[in-house]
Amino acid sequence: MKYVQIDTQSDASSPTTPSTSKQKNLGKILVEELLAIGISDAHLDEHGYVYATIASTTEKTVPVICFCSHMDTSPDSSGENVKPIVHRNYQGEDLVLPDDNNIVLRLSEHKDLKNQIGNDIITASGLTLLGADDKAGVAEIMEAATYLMQNPQIKHGTIKILFTPDEEIGRGVDKADLKKLGAEFAYTMDGETLGSIEDETFSADGAKLVINGVSAHPGFAKGKMESAIKILADVISSLPKDRLSAESTSQKEGFIHPVGISGTAEQAEASFILRDFDNDLLKAHGETLDSIVKEVMISYPKSTYTLTIKEQYRNMKEVLDKYPQIMANGIEALKRAGLTPVTRSIRGGTDGSRLSFMGLPCPNIFTGGHAFHGKQEWVAIQDMVKAVETIVHLAQVWEERA
Template sequence: MRTEFDAELEQRLVRYAAIDSQSDAASPSQPSTAIQLEMSRLLVSELQQIGAQDVTLTDYGVVLATVPGTAPGPTMGWCAHVDTAPQFNATGVKPVVHRGYNGGDITFADAPELKLNPEVSPHLAGKQGEDIVTASGTTLLGGDDKAGVAIAMTAARHLLENPDIPHGPIRLAFTPDEEIGRGVDPRLPADLGADFAYTFDGGKPGEIEFETFSADGAVVKVVGVSAHPGFAKGKMVNALHLVARIIQCLPQQRMTPDTTEGTEGFIHVSEVKGGSSEAEITLIIRDFELEGLAEKGALLRQVCEVVGRGEPRAQISCEITPQYRNMRYWLEKDMTPVELVRAAVADVGLTPVSVPIRGGTDGSRLTEMGVPCPNIFTGMQEIHGPLGWISVQDMALATQVAIALARRAVS
């Protein structure tokens, strides 16, 4: 179904997606990459052009702005992140709009071997006649979360141009570094100034998420014993061999991302670097319950201890750092923000669906820090890879939900 928002959403997504704004977990900077600020500065300019108030780019890289209220009501936050995932190439993104999708294969100009169809991505089966946006095959699209940015911007512009729509104050926040778990600076909750908020960072139409993984990060460092390989017998301790042993000792079934689903947690080896003298394993640990998260962390430590006892000349350390926690722990105490958006989803003719997120959002940290923040769909699919796609019409549904949500908050 075509809407008044389609053209604007398409133009915004295509414009935003072409900007390289990947984050980088290895960088200590805030934000982690300077290129994210190109996107942030563009948003500052666009917000000023549409008449938003209090437009600010904070020194920690978040774009903040206000849509003034037209009726008494609570202050609501709308959040989306400007960075794209570092796991796949995002330099030189060339968005492609496939108008009036015919239900068959979508091909990619820069990667002819790739094909996108309902067999690969089942949600496409219901998208015939809609306008599908992809990249050209050699990059990710960046719909995660340029789609969320486009939705929030379009809804904000609409409210600013239609002051007859009753709504309370709306605070916009466009964050960097969400993909590496650093999107919510400790100063953000106070600077946002919202009673509750929503991230636009979800998938299929109708989905409202208020339960996420709890997450820890882990770094295992292995220091071996260096020796000339020609004279190493009885002397060398190869750090890489110990790294391989640690990884092999971790459960390979029902505890890795590729063997789990639903509410099952995992331990994921995300990176190995180093050489025979010193090496490092980076892992992420995920579970929906804190008890399960702690058990997986304890298992990793135990594996490191056992491998270390087998080679006492080596030094093996395991550092586990909390990242974010399941937002359900806080939201289940007061489901008002969830019920509000469920009603807004129903207002636009959709059936609200809530499923646990096998991941996290900026809302996980905001909720933990005192700003209840469920997650709302955008339509994005097959994210973080070359087959990423989104329907413009799905984005329009999310925009309609945002506007209905604004109305609902003062009714």
């Protein structure tokens, strides 16, 4: 409740790290709280990352594990003046958010609400997102850290904590100092449904298309003008609609998705995200986009284009399959928390995607949050408690199996 009221929205247009200085406001509070529970090395660096160490309580040599969550919230919906509300003892009723009665959480639209009867649901008030993505994860790590510090009789190895900025804009680990962190394996607490653990993400590329048209005075443009805006519109409208689109795909299906357009008659540009679980298919999506552009450009012989495709992140399963103990220990911890583990694939990415390829293998564990990035975002307190229990059990499992 405290963390979500601190505005930490990231900004993709900003060149700085963190992209917004206000993210450090939460980082400073987290450091103060970590120091207060006795974690003496907790600190916030100049880039907005929080590092901390829970010392080992065992004589065994145990791999150093890290728990990681991101502090920023999505730019997709306002994170300013968040007013969290606890709906006690949920009984399946519609949850009408008080500051905008048009924002309603209905059992028919949020399927996991059927598993929350009797639980306590946290939402925002209807004007903002809640920020459970990923302040639920932050809160769970902080709660588990507090519990472990208060109960030194629990046997565990050295545990590292990492809170990152700018995950929502794809820059969450750009400035992470993994040498300083000193962990061998990690878990992001950034998932969704109770009991889920995720070892697979999309592979992701970003594409930028620039159309160079031919501008002319509109009053005398006949036979001369080739509007870059209209060319770009033709490209967008030529994208597949019943396949390869975000709106028409699910499960393991990839897509080509336009995320931004701008321009004039002389020059216009669009940005796209390309996604698939299979790297070869991902490459094929880029080739499909290029072929669509080429086909459109035939009708505009005086105009030119450039299409630039850059790697963003890759499917972390490629790395995690080399270290089966990470998932095995995670699944055991979920079972000890009384849960039925569900291994899932993420139709998206996490900090763990890039951390895995940077040498820190890192699957993703549930936080209990739902409907991320929008005003209907919610989380159940009881699910968050189970996430805390999972973290504590994970620490113990790694020690026992060392």
